[in-house]
Amino acid sequence: MSTSTLEPKSTSAAPAGKSGNGAPRRDSYEPNMVLATQTFDVVGTRPVRHDGADKVTGRALYGADLALAGTLHGAILRSPHAHARIRSVDTSKAEQMDGVHAVVTADDLPEAEDKLVDVGEGDTRLSYVHGNVLARGKVLYQGHAVAAVAARNQHVALEAANAIVVDYEPLPSYMTAPEAMAADAELLHSDLRMKEFGEQTDKPSNVAEHFHWTAGDVAEGFAGSDVVVERTFDTATVHQGYIEPHNVTALWNHDGRLHIWCSTQGAFVVRDVTSKILEVPVSNIKVTPMEIGGGFGGKIPVYMEPVAALLSRKTGRPVKLVMSREDVFTGTGPTPGSHVRVKVGATADGKIQALEATLAYEAGAYPGSFVAPGGMCVFAAYDCANLSVDCYDVVVNKPSSAAYRAPGATQAAFAAEQVIDEVASKLGLDPVDFRLRNAAKEGTRRADGPKYRRIGCEEVLQAVRDHPHYAAPLAGPNQGRGVAVGFWFNVGLESSCTLNVNTDGTVHLVEGSTDIGGTRTSIAMQAAEVLGIAAEEILPEVVDTDSVGFTSVTGGSRTTFATGWAAHDAAQKIVAEMRARAAKLWSVEADQVQHAKGMYSSNGNSIGFRDLAALSSKTGGPVSATATVKPRGVGGSFAANIVDVEVDPETGKVEILRFTAVQDVGKAVHPSYVEGQMQGGSTQGIGWALNEEYFMGADGTMENSSLLDYRMPTALDLPMIDTCIVEVANPGHPFGVRGVGEANIVPPPAAIANAIHRAVGARMQRLPMSPPAVWAEVAES
Amino acid sequence: MQSIHVRTKINGQAAEFLCEPRQSLLEVLRDVLRLTGTKEGCNDGNCGACTVEMDGRIVPACLVLGAEAEGADILTIEGIAEGSALHELQNAFLEGAALQCGVCTPGFIVASKALLDSNPDPTEEEIRFWLANNLCRCTGYDKIVRSVQAAAEKMQQEATS
The missing domain is CATH 3.30.365.10 (Aldehyde oxidase/xanthine dehydrogenase, molybdopterin binding domain)
Structure with missing residues (x-):
């Protein structure tokens, strides 16, 4: 192509x-x-999705639908306080209850090494991931997991969890970025030091990181503007709101192999993060991604997988944990609340002269609020030489924030796009016309540096x-x-795809991208386009981490783009192989065989994909190809x-x-x-x-x-x-x-x-x- | 806790089960009878993912006790297709791309079927009103409403032909 x-x-x-x-x-x-x-013949059409029949009949298996023989059911005890020191945890009463098989707390986790870990869309400190899975020493938000129980059924597990006695010493809590940034605010993390402009400082702070991007001369830009508007905006914490609560089943088998079935946007992230937390080699962990009932970024983090694994190791049986809706709200996600100031100046002829923004986002209990992408996006639609953007990633006593669809950008746009509108209005210009006069285009430099x-x-x-x-x-x-x-x-990240040609002319497509919204089909369609066969003749399957090459998260709007690209590349390898097979049939060189829309031809001979596939045994054996990509485009x-x-x-x-x-x-x-x-x-x-x-x-x-x-x-x-x-x-x-x-x-x-x-x-x-x-x-x- | 013996009818077949007094119909369907097509999204009647039909009315199975199913006639997503033929609603949802993650889909299909059974030609407003207790976070409802409209049209054509 x-x-x-x-x-x-x-x-x-x-x-x-x-x-x-x-x-x-x-x-x-x-x-x-x-x-x-x-x-195109396939790309741009609307075939019925491959997993459709399963999903309209209730047959598709989501994580909570799994029931392995001998499964124990778990429950997690969560903090009732927004911020408190844990003086003691007494699990003795729970452990003695009839039907209870095991109880775990943070003491059952290995000590977190101080190192960075890739959590799907970037790196964070392992100790933060650790601390969020099971609180150690302190709870940092209401809903913070403290202990977990495995029992005969979910009712017994819940009763036992509630029988665990935790002695808390409540501490002052901070709910918004400005509160936590105040000079006299107590530190959520005694060891947190602000990172500033990419450098680690020694300043103790609730500001985990301060980013700053600048270009041109903002002061001069505002001085030369006929209209300047400056406003401040706040947005509340919201949740991704997927309908399916988080769930996991783990079996730590007696041979030391750990198998996890869960609802996740990235099976390999679950494998790799669980490996780091539990100090188990990745090769000992297999993660099977079950069907996923929505994610929107909120099912990238690892929450219960290591906990279920610990409970399984203690009991020797599969352990299943399913969150309640309240657990989902208080223990996962959400997206950060924000405090954003935006200032825009423009001349009477409708040309923006200067753009300035300060963004402070609530990361929740641990650093990582996606404020930086917010800062990259706040003026992304505009071409202006003078701009200045400051971003503050602030820890507060709310659940540790997770990605939510374009994380960080919506809060930024809520502020910037209103100020832009107001400037247009003050200039007496149509708001679309004003945006068009200043629209970013190829070559425009974004606030954070890259040229489009x-x-x-x-x-x-x-x-x-x-x-x-x-x-x-x-x-x-x-x-x-x-x-x-x-x-x-x-984002590109990494994807793998394998195509196995069947002798009836269909092709099994093996991939590792969780399918949240029809990507089995959009990926299969790209392979079909290259092979010149129908979308329905590709049979896509999302498989476990042992059965496909590494594949990054379903996130960053990357799955159709990147795993589709891997399918495209694998299909091109199949085409090359099929040309060689046809060449063999006709005793010519492979480069003398042409391929177009699934037909292979040379010197008056021609054969279709299906017929050629049927002859694979006679032309050299099974036809199969794998491609891996790390796309940049x-x-x-x-x-x-x-x-x-x-x-x-x-x-x-x-x-x-x-x-x-x-x-x-x-x-x-x-x-x-x-x-x-x-x-x-x-x-x-x-x-x-x-x-x-x-x-x-x-x-x-x-x-x-x-x-x-x-x-x-x-x-x-x-x-x-x-x-x-x-x-x-x-x-x-x-x-x-x-x-x-x-x-x-x-x-x-x-x-x-x-x-x-x-x-x-x-x-x-x-x-x-x-x-x-x-x-x-x-x-x- | 002493179990209760319940005799009921599920998807046209007689069914018997033992349940604890505290177990909801949703738990019984999923954990006891292994009919896992009915989903749990909230367990307090606010998301509609566990919608089933019980004696001709749609109910959230999480708000019904298993013991209350005694003598009832229950329809779940597993009973919507007839043999190997999908229901027109199921076809319409597939043709109309009315699902993304699919976890709310069983509830929507069961609820929509009950609507079309009682009102074969609903307006857009009637569809939206009827489905207001079924949350979908993926689609924005547009394609769901259109698919219900498409199924209604198809079923009416079939009924008159």
Whole structure:
């Protein structure tokens, strides 16, 4: 396949605005920018997903569905305090209870060595991972795991866990970054020293790291601006909210081999992190990723796997642990709350002169809040020579934060995109036009340094400007339309894929990427495209860590991009081998055999893939190929929204009347699932914008840890989410694919805030924009 | 704790089981009868992943005690397809890409079937209202609602042809 180039084309293989079934969408609109020089037979079509039948019949096996013979059930005792010293843990009563087989605490874990460990999307200190799995000495948040029990059944386990007596000495707790950053705040970690500008300092602090990026001269830029707007914004802690709670079954067999079955975004991460925590060689651990019921970044960390393993080692039996919903809220995730200041200056002709931001994110109990990506993304859509960004990663007494879809970027965009809107408004410019005048493009340098390769920021904004939704009239008072744009990366990391050709012409595809949203199919389609066979003739399987080469997490919008690339490369090896096999049949050289769309031909002879596969035994034996990749040609993605809201001034309730999600996806491999990512990310963004938050009591405990009180959007809260797929090919990928899964969550809160402002004049500086918050702002404005 | 002997009907077949008084129908279905298609997302009636039909009404199985199933007629996701033929809703969910991770899907399909059984031609608003107790975190509901609409249309065509 040649590297793709761009030229305008009037039709797309994936008509935007039309789903696989159901009624056509209103005002169907196709942006006039698509991949043009490549045409595809499989990529861009909408086959039924390979795991579909299992998932609509209840047959698919998720982690909690596993029941090995002799399994014991576990429960975890969690801290009721937000911050406390553990004076003692008395497990004697629990251990004596009928039906209890084992109890473990942090004392059962090996001492953590002071070293870094790769936890899926970057490195962290092993002691932090350790401390989060089972608290040692101190608990740092309500929900922090303290001890665990294995028992006959889950009821007995829970009773026993509650019979463990922990003597706590409560300590002052800090719930927000500004509180924890205060000069007189007590340290959460006595050994934490601030890292500043990449250097380790000796300053004891609750600020784990301070990042700073600067370019040009910001002061001069503001001095030369006709309009300068500066505002400060706060966002609440929110949770990824996957429907399936975390679960694990572990069997530490008598031969020393540890087998873990769990719901994870990265089986190899579970293997490697568990290996480091338990000091067991990776070769002694096998991780089988079960079907996963949502993750959104929150199922990258390791929580219960080492605990289940310890309980299994103590009992000699398989041990299963499943979190309750309350455990999920208080013991996992969430995404950091934030405190963000943004300042933007522009000249009267609509040119941005200076951009400045300070971001402080709540990492939770341990460092690592994704504030740095927030800082990289805060102005990612704009081309400006003068900018300055400061980021503070702050530990607070909340659960250790985890990645949540474009981690860090949504909070940043909520701030930046409102200030950008306000500047446009003060200049009397259309908000989309103002963004277009300043849009980042190929060669623009991002705040953190790198220059963009080909990106689709302008094309996305043009699609917004030209979309019929943007020109449609609003129907009444208290209605408003907002727009916003956001950016997220695409990471390469590492993937492996094996293809085994069957003699009936089908191909088994073996891969190690957890399939959260249809990636078995989007990966298989890329192999099918190269082989010139149907998507249905590829049979993909996600396997355990013993059965496939190393594969990094399903995260960073990388799975279709990178594991798809590995499938593409393996398929090219198959094609080369099949040419050699055909050459053998016809007694010619392999380079005399041509391949096109699954047909192999030479000098008037030709044979199809299936027939050639049937002859594999006669032409040299089984045909199989493996490819591994560490791709560099990553393609970041821009997403934008047009949203219409109606605000009820009496109650402050915001209704979403119409929502259009626009995103540059490079190439939509399976347009239905691309639309699904855009719709799902948008909806999570809507929930983040309007409803979702951790209500923390004065004592630092969560007061709404149920799905009734933590209010995620329901079907009734939403209109249809219209999608507009923009395809600006990623020149770094064989099919032009960009990361798709994440950028779509970035703009919604800002777009909705801008819509609220246009509807009722209130400038919302805090998330969520729940009815009481909006009502208060409306009353004030 | 003394077990209770319960006689019930599940997916058209007579079923008997022993359960503890504190065990929910969800636990019984999953752990005792090994019908694991019914999922647990919250265990307090707020996510809809464990939706089953009981005597013609949809209920969250986590809020029903196993003992309450005595004499009842229960339909779970495992009983939706007829033999080797998928239900139109199941086909529509696949054609319409109405699932991503799939863990909420059994609950949505059971709930949607109950809707179409009582209201073969629902409006978008009626579908959204009916499914408001089923949480999906992946799809934004768009493709689910459209797939229910598509299945309704197909079933009506079949009914009139």
